[in-house]
Amino acid sequence: MIEMMNANYAAARAAKLARVDVTAVYPITPQTSISEKLAEMVQKGEMDAKFMMMESEHSAMSALIGASYVGARTFTATSSHGLALMHEMLMWAVGARRPIVMPVAARTIGGPWNIWGEHHDVITERDTGWLQIFCENNQEVLDTVLMAYRVAEDPEVMLPIMVIEDGFILSHTVDIVDVPEQEKVDRYLPPFKPEYPVDVKNPMRHGGLMMPDWWTEFRYLIYQSQEVARTKLLEAEKEFEAIFGRSYGGMMEYYKCDDADAVLVVAGSAAGTAKEVADRYRAEGKKVGVAKLRVFRPFPAEEVRRLADMTTTIGVFDRSYTYGDGGAMFNEVRSALQSTGSVMKDYVGGLGGRDVTVKFIEWIFDDLLRIAEAGKADRTVEWVGLKDGTGRW
Amino acid sequence: MESTESTKRYKFTIPQEEYITPGHSACPGCGEPLAMRYLLKALGPNTVINVPAGCCAVIPGVWPRYAVKVPFVDHAFECTAAVSSGIKAALEKKGMDDVTVVGWAGDGGTVDIGLQALSGAVDRDTDFLYVMYDNEAYMNTGIQCSGATPCGAWTTTTPGGKHIQQRRDKKKILDMMIANGIVYGATVSVAYPDDFIRTIQKAKGIKGPKFIHAYSPCPSGWRMDPRKAIEVSRLAVRTGAFPLYEFHNGKYSFTKEIKKRKPVEEYLRLQGRFKHLTPADVAEVQALVDREYEALVAKVGASGR
Numbered sequence: 086m087i088e089m090m091n092a093n094y095a096a097a098r099a100a101k102l103a104r105v106d107v108t109a110v111y112p113i114t115p116q117t118s119i120s121e122k123l124a125e126m127v128q129k130g131e132m133d134a135k136f137m138m139m140e141s142e143h144s145a146m147s148a149l150i151g152a153s154y155v156g157a158r159t160f161t162a163t164s165s166h167g168l169a170l171m172h173e174m175l176m177w178a179v180g181a182r183r184p185i186v187m188p189v190a191a192r193t194i195g196g197p198w199n200i201w202g203e204h205h206d207v208i209t210e211r212d213t214g215w216l217q218i219f220c221e222n223n224q225e226v227l228d229t230v231l232m233a234y235r236v237a238e239d240p241e242v243m244l245p246i247m248v249i250e251d252g253f254i255l256s257h258t259v260d261i262v263d264v265p266e267q268e269k270v271d272r273y274l275p276p277f278k279p280e281y282p283v284d285v286k287n288p289m290r291h292g293g294l295m296m297p298d299w300w301t302e303f304r305y306l307i308y309q310s311q312e313v314a315r316t317k318l319l320e321a322e323k324e325f326e327a328i329f330g331r332s333y334g335g336m337m338e339y340y341k342c343d344d345a346d347a348v349l350v351v352a353g354s355a356a357g358t359a360k361e362v363a364d365r366y367r368a369e370g371k372k373v374g375v376a377k378l379r380v381f382r383p384f385p386a387e388e389v390r391r392l393a394d395m396t397t398t399i400g401v402f403d404r405s406y407t408y409g410d411g412g413a414m415f416n417e418v419r420s421a422l423q424s425t426g427s428v429m430k431d432y433v434g435g436l437g438g439r440d441v442t443v444k445f446i447e448w449i450f451d452d453l454l455r456i457a458e459a460g461k462a463d464r465t466v467e468w469v470g471l472k473d474g475t476g477r478w
Numbered sequence: 479m480e481s482t483e484s485t486k487r488y489k490f491t492i493p494q495e496e497y498i499t500p501g502h503s504a505c506p507g508c509g510e511p512l513a514m515r516y517l518l519k520a521l522g523p524n525t526v527i528n529v530p531a532g533c534c535a536v537i538p539g540v541w542p543r544y545a546v547k548v549p550f551v552d553h554a555f556e557c558t559a560a561v562s563s564g565i566k567a568a569l570e571k572k573g574m575d576d577v578t579v580v581g582w583a584g585d586g587g588t589v590d591i592g593l594q595a596l597s598g599a600v601d602r603d604t605d606f607l608y609v610m611y612d613n614e615a616y617m618n619t620g621i622q623c624s625g626a627t628p629c630g631a632w633t634t635t636t637p638g639g640k641h642i643q644q645r646r647d648k649k650k651i652l653d654m655m656i657a658n659g660i661v662y663g664a665t666v667s668v669a670y671p672d673d674f675i676r677t678i679q680k681a682k683g684i685k686g687p688k689f690i691h692a693y694s695p696c697p698s699g700w701r702m703d704p705r706k707a708i709e710v711s712r713l714a715v716r717t718g719a720f721p722l723y724e725f726h727n728g729k730y731s732f733t734k735e736i737k738k739r740k741p742v743e744e745y746l747r748l749q750g751r752f753k754h755l756t757p758a759d760v761a762e763v764q765a766l767v768d769r770e771y772e773a774l775v776a777k778v779g780a781s782g783r
Contacts, residue, residue, distance in 0.1 A: 288550070290541075
């Protein structure tokens, strides 16, 4: 059924459709309306879940780890400082192999205070072991939450997944969303049945002390599961498409990349803007393409490498900055493309809620096309749209 | 009256079932495996325990060996009560209402880093039993002062002397939890197993958040002879340093009333952690214990037994 809703409501509706058993929430902007919607649906009896109001995000994640051990399908949502406060338990959820699904309304982290959107919060958590999927629009948020449970709860994966929606840009913007029928979702998503639940009839210890003699092997198993998740993500999307008729290009969507002079790698809602600009440029005979980085963890290194067969010049748009030799996304893309001879450049922008406009993307494409013609990049990193150029201000 | 009371006590039998198997890794004289042994005897097999970092994460064994016969969930330091809430919510959702959820944490994990989660769980009215085994310092990391370290005690972060000393007494965690809204609270000691088990059995039958403050000696941290752990624990009760009482239905009552308290010095002098105290310091501790004990007597009196 077609409805109008923002990405937060889409995420909450997905939790209901997924028949989530236990939710634990703590409010933070711009995630809060996900929690509110859950409360409302549980209160009205529309959603049969235990709803827990927590006293912090750290406790929310802790409670879900406990609930998941018993075999409950679990759900929470957060942003920014909330995600940072969860950090410790994000790591624990991975080590405990809990298939928790959590939308994150991506946002800045202070100080100074700023509540608006960017990717620094989620990029900071890229090494926790959570799977991370960036969504372009509200429909993708709803659909990805459903796919995420399929993958997370797969006995060969058993890892938690973040479904990332851009703060305010998606979380608070109303768009058309096709809400699937419950019966179809039930067909797609069987109930969660963990192999080793907490069970008084079969007592065992979960997460007990592990010494150096086995720790490496244990971590290796997590690494292996991340690798298996690549296939599982593709399978989950393929079956999703068969039932619901929608798909998102797997790990990486190549939009008009095949014969492009230059391609921009971009994650999240800005991918939509970039595709729009690519269409306009193509109409003018300028050959640009967009590579939408949908799945960031596990990192789609193979899919990124394929870009080298399609184009010579590759830009990466980082909506965060991690104070290295270029942003995190740029470095990972560059690492995958090493020895391919691709010419590369990092574009940093859209921070702290600053709009990523058509004009902004045009500036990047123009720059990339100049680089393609020159055959080399003028510099590694460009902060795009600074008020006074790149000098002091 | 006195004889009836003692006959009643004599008739009380400790459950035979053992839920702690040989092979745990506690130090000699440690109170914690005893406390967990009594707890599980009282609760039986329909119990799920969750524990944070601390001695409780090390004592039951190293993977894949495990010396406790109920499900056990390990997690990070500050989240015992939050994990308990989650386990309980999931059990309720699955209709398993006959399983007791126990959050089991040390004093550091309770009065300090875990206080927020504990307060939240009580506020949410989580139907669970929270047990704080109190060895009065961070023992698993090597004897650092916690919010439950008693006045005057030596630890590696309160080495004594003028500059850094533990001048304040233990945080009143049970009072804090009573103010927070627990339905039942009690102190127990491993020196009194019958009282320990009776108290846990009583708590089990009460719905809502329950808090148990369990005295648990640490011979290595308290710098004492492991053979004297129970003797010291018993003296803690008899001197009034650790009185045994409960809070239920808004009323306080002693579960082990001490008519003639022994001087607290007898308790302090068995432990190396207090050996630097001067006679004046000991008098100060005595005055503190007297004050606290009399306040408790007044609360019990006001409860109208």
